[in-house]
Amino acid sequence: SCSPPGHVRAPFARPLSEVSAASSPARLPAMRPLLWLAVLALCSVRAREGGTCPAGELDCTGGAGGLCCPPAHPWPEGQREATCCGGGCCSAQQTCSEISELDAACCSDQLTRPCPAIGNYPARCCGRWTVCCAVGTVGCCDPAQPWQADSAAARTARLSSSSATRQPHAAASTPLAESSALKAATFARLEASTTRAEGSSVVYALLLQIAQLSVHTIASGKLVNTAAVRGYENYGASTRPWAYSRATKSFVTVEANFTEAPPTLGGPGRTLTLWMIDARTGVASSCRVSGATGQPSGYCALDGGASMLLGLLDERETANDLHSVRTPATARFVKLDVRTGTATELSSLPRGKDESSAAYYSSYFYACTRDGSVAVRIGPRAASIGKDSGVGLTYLGSEPAASFEPLKWAAGGPPLTLQTEAAGSFLSLAQQRRGLALLRWNSAGGGTPTVVAKLDANTAVPELPLLGPLGYTLDSLSDDGAMYVALVSEELLPGFGRWAIVTIELELGKVVMHSLTPMQLVATVSVSGLGIDHS
DSSP, X not given: OOOOTTSOOOOSSSOGGGSOGGXXXXXXXXXXXXXXXXXXXXXXXXXXXXTBOOTTOEETTTTSSSOEEOOOXXXXXXXXXXXXETTEEOOTTEEESOTTOTTOOEEETTTEEEEOOBTTBOSEEEETTSEEOSSTTTSXXXXXXXXXXXXXXXXXXXXXXXXXXXXXXXXXXXXXXXOHHHHHHHHHHHHHOOOOOOOOOOEEEEEEETTEEEEEXXXXXXXXXXXEOBSOOOTTOOOOXXXXXXXXXXXXXXXXXXXXXXXXXXXXXXXXXXXXEETTTOBXXXXXXXXXXXXXXXXXXXXXXXXXXXXXEOGGGGTTOTTSOOOOSEEEEEEEETTTOBEEEEEEEEOOXXXXXXXXXXXXXXXXXXXXXXXXXXXXXXXXXXXXXXXXXXXXXXXXEEEEEEOGGGGGOOBSOOEEOTTSOEEEEEEOSSSEEEEEEOTTOOSOOEEEEEOOTTEEOOEETTTEEBSOOEEEEOTTSOEEEEEEEEEEETTEEEEEEEEEETTTTEEEEEEOBSOOBTTTEEEEEEEEOOO
């Protein structure tokens, strides 16, 4: 059974503490969490001794001099032929994003995967729950829920500053430098913000501050209890959204073990680890999942967080074909007991040959109906090119099926979040002409959604100065469906914001918003989880 948060168990074949420090760049975005998603390079370089490499090391320059690296992986993961990478060496737990590119990055085998150069995007490291794409701020797209966008202004700024060197990920590895003028303007705006609302709900949040995950209890915008996460290694990188379990008062996710050799045809699948972080103490625990293997591409909480609906892809379907562009052909769905780590198979369905199929991204989701019978995702039908925003529904059971409906109203701002209501309708935050608004809509996607509440005019999607929109906007709905909370960006200057907590009483449409204090800047902090505390 899974140990409760506070009792740490080693999830992998060897403790994470044994993973070399050189692999820590393998995180996703850390600075502002999500920016590392496009980088993570750092490696040890050894000089030649007497014009030759030391015994057991590889000459990465073909005799031209200077760079010697350890031998490659014990198994052929991805495009890896050696540890040579972009003028440096990757560690044993990393894979080079593109061995032929001078500005390549070392990608964490556990949390990231290499993406090849596409258009104006260089070879880069993307989170394993994302897909390589040719749109957005960093070219790593999450089919389950938008976390990056592609505004014309942001694209112009990004390309003008990075396309010549093809190194947006290298720029991302440098902490944001704030000018004295920007700081002065920011704090002048803060001092002028004197209005404070009353009555905010108490919530738990999982934040990534610079490179450290931490849990926070939020009351009326104040971070009244903060604890650094202990026992979980995120390599300083941004994470996918963690589900909130009210049953265990913890944030929960599932990861595949990429520190072990990849599966083979006819062999066992890749093992899964269930992770839990106590929302009050930050102490993490884990256990190996029994009854299911594969790569988790989506999940949502069920039964108050006592269980999860988990979407999986099986790499064994493409085993022994590491250099092909084929992807697993089947989406699988299991129900996972959070307390025991035991998974029960529910159903599976063919994904189809490409993104034109409604089922292609069916296993990518962060929302589902409360009975777990339908998994729901929002975003483009074709995630790789950002086309046709809509809602994907996967109906589970004895005869599973998938559908995708365009959202005709999304042209004014596609949904950023998704909560399912008991009546079968959805709640989503969406960008409006002035600020964000909470909308209620149905799965048919047609017509005009109902505006439940409008937020302040200075609320916006998370954005990084010069780079553009980047980061998840997360929300949560109370068990009785009466109270809605979200963490949103409150702009201080165009493209420069701080995090604020929004509480909405759905029946009355009453909105209360508090800026987080101490202040949490969007440029240096990202949101990894959010949940309402009903204790």
